[in-house]
Every structure is written in C-alpha cells, then in structure tokens.
Amino acid sequence: MPVKLVSNRYGKSRVRLMRVTRHEQHHDLDEWTVQVLLTGDFDTAHTLGDNAKILPTDTMKNTVYHVARESKATSMEDYAKELIDFLLGRNPQAESVEVVVESTLWKRLTVDGQPYPTAFMRGSDERQTTTVSRQQGQAFAITSGLERLTVLKTAQSGFMGFIKDSLTTLPETSDRLFGTAVKAEWPYTKAAIEAGIDFNKVRSHLRDILITTFAKHDSLSVQQTLYAMAEGALHHTDIIDEVYMLMPNKHNLLVDLGRFGQENPNHIFVPTDEPHGTIEATVRRV
Numbered sequence: 001m002p003v004k005l006v007s008n009r010y011g012k013s014r015v016r017l018m019r020v021t022r023h024e025q026h027h028d029l030d031e032w033t034v035q036v037l038l039t040g041d042f043d044t045a046h047t048l049g050d051n052a053k054i055l056p057t058d059t060m061k062n063t064v065y066h067v068a069r070e071s072k073a074t075s076m077e078d079y080a081k082e083l084i085d086f087l088l089g090r091n092p093q094a095e096s097v098e099v100v101v102e103s104t105l106w107k108r109l110t111v112d113g114q115p116y117p118t119a120f121m122r123g124s125d126e127r128q129t130t131t132v133s134r135q136q137g138q139a140f141a142i143t144s145g146l147e148r149l150t151v152l153k154t155a156q157s158g159f160m161g162f163i164k165d166s167l168t169t170l171p172e173t174s175d176r177l178f179g180t181a182v183k184a185e186w187p188y189t190k191a192a193i194e195a196g197i198d199f200n201k202v203r204s205h206l207r208d209i210l211i212t213t214f215a216k217h218d219s220l221s222v223q224q225t226l227y228a229m230a231e232g233a234l235h236h237t238d239i240i241d242e243v244y245m246l247m248p249n250k251h252n253l254l255v256d257l258g259r260f261g262q263e264n265p266n267h268i269f270v271p272t273d274e275p276h277g278t279i280e281a282t283v284r285r286v
C-alpha cells in the first residue's frame with residue numbers, strides 16, 4: 001500500500017535552563033523550559049533511514065545552553081530569536097525553526113524589609129510563554145502569553161438567564177465565587193516585531209490589564225469577563241491586534257450546612273478541579 005510523508009518536524013522538548021545574570025550589586029534569575037523544533041528537508045531520514053541531514057536533538061539541547069551563555073537578551077523572546085538564527089545559520093537543510101520558551105516565576109526574597117540581591121523564592125505556578133518561529137529568509141513570527149494565572153473573585157459575579165430544560169439542576173445566582181486559571185496568547189504585529197519592543201514590559205503591562213479587568217468586572221458570566229479582559233488588553237496597546245484567552249470555570253460548590261441547622265450564605269465552599277467549564281475565545285481588533 002503506497003503511503004507518503006505528509007509533514008514532519010522534530011527537535012528537543014523540555015530543555016530546562018536556569019540562568020543567572022550577574023550584575024555588580026545584584027543577580028537576576030530566569031528559569032526557562034525550552035522546546036526547539038526544526039522543519040525542512042528530512043524526508044529521507046523517514047523513508048530511507050538516512051541521517052545525513054539530521055542535526056541530533058542532543059546537539060539542539062547543547063545549542064540551547066550555548067546560545068544562552070553567549071546571549072545578552074533580557075527577554076525570552078529575544079533569546080529565542082538568537083537561538084533560531086544560530087540554528088538556521090548552521091543548518092541550511094532546515095526550512096524553519098520554532099522555539100517555545102516557558103518561564104517559571106521567581107521573586108526576589110525580602111530580607112529585613114529590603115529586596116535581597118541574591119536570593120529568590122518560587123512565585124506561583126504561573127508560566128510566561130512565547131512561541132517564536134522563522135523561515136529561512138523570512139521575518140520572525142512571535143506569539144507570547146501567560147498561563148496558569150490562577151485568580152478568584154468573591155463578589156461581582158453571577159450567572160443567570162441561561163437555558164433551563166429537563167436536565168437543568170444549576171440554580172441561578174447573582175452572587176458566586178469565580179475562580180479560573182487564565183491562559184492568554186497574543187501574536188505581536190509585524191510592525192511591532194520589526195520596530196523592536198521591550199517584550200518584558202509589554203507582557204507585564206498586559207498582565208496588569210488582565211488582572212485589573214478581572215477584579216473590577218461586574219461579571220454576568222465567564223464568557224463576558226473573558227471578553228472584557230481581552231478587550232481591555234487590545235484597548236491599551238496597539239502592538240497586538242488579537243488575543244486568545246482560555247478561562248476554565250473552576251467551580252466552588254456551596255456546602256449544604258442546613259443539615260446541621262446552619263445557614264451558609266456564601267461562606268463555605270468545596271473547591272473542585274473536575275469537571276470544570278471550558279471557556280475560550282479569540283478577540284481581534286476590527
């Protein structure tokens with residue numbers, strides 16, 4: 001039975017890297033997990049077992065560390081660009097390279113009321129992300145984002161007016177807990193990438209907008225708040241035209257304390273992870 005190779009790519013995933021940037025008076029710390037994927041002229045590796053054009057994934061892993069040592073990049077986006085150009089430059093058989101970097105939060109320790117220059121504490125489970133790719137001779141494409149930004153509001157959230165049918169058990173509520181773990185991704189415009197932007201500053205600005213909108217929004221649903229957050233992000237900057245958002249509805253179920261003769265007007269809940277609502281949308285400037 002004849003078959004053909006439709007598409008392929010390969011590389012190294014979960015390359016973990018801790019980078020210390022040593023300034024005279026203080027150190028900076030980055031923990032990155034890197035994935036490198038190559039597409040290109042690798043057909044014969046699959047069809048004939050010919051490895052002549054195969055850069056070993058082990059070498060890609062070494063390249064991640066080598067470029068990190070040489071790089072002066074302060075953002076993972078700029079680091080990813082350098083890594084891609086290094087690989088494209090040495091591997092004409094590669095048509096394109098994609099690098100995904102995920103950053104773990106480390107915060108500077110406060111000691112005696114002061115930020116300590118060389119000691120850190122793991123932040124939340126939140127991750128900052130970027131996907132950077134380039135085809136030989138073309139411009140970079142960069143999409144950055146964040147995920148596992150876990151937030152919860154205890155007021156200004158309700159869910160009413162939904163479909164009621166023979167299978168409905170959910171009561172309407174004008175006052176509920178709204179907990180979620182935000183995932184957001186925004187492609188940078190070509191113009192912004194060409195102009196050269198401070199990726200860290202933009203990310204922190206967008207993150208602030210997402211958080212502030214979440215807190216202040218009078219929410220009629222997760223869908224409406226997600227849209228307001230995306231709209232806020234697009235409203236406050238012109239270097240992105242689109243944002244993808246995923247916000248699981250992490251339900252907190254009111255405990256029935258009536259059995260013990262107690263009232264429970266939204267004080268005691270059971271947090272649940274599963275099942276959870278899945279709400280996602282892409283919002284674009286028009």
Ligand SMILES: O=c1[nH]c(=O)c2[nH]c(=O)[nH]c2[nH]1
Pocket residue numbers: 159170220221222223249277
């Ligand atoms: O904000 C919400 N959106 C829904 O679509 C939904 N569905 C549900 O059961 N609870 C909620 N909450």
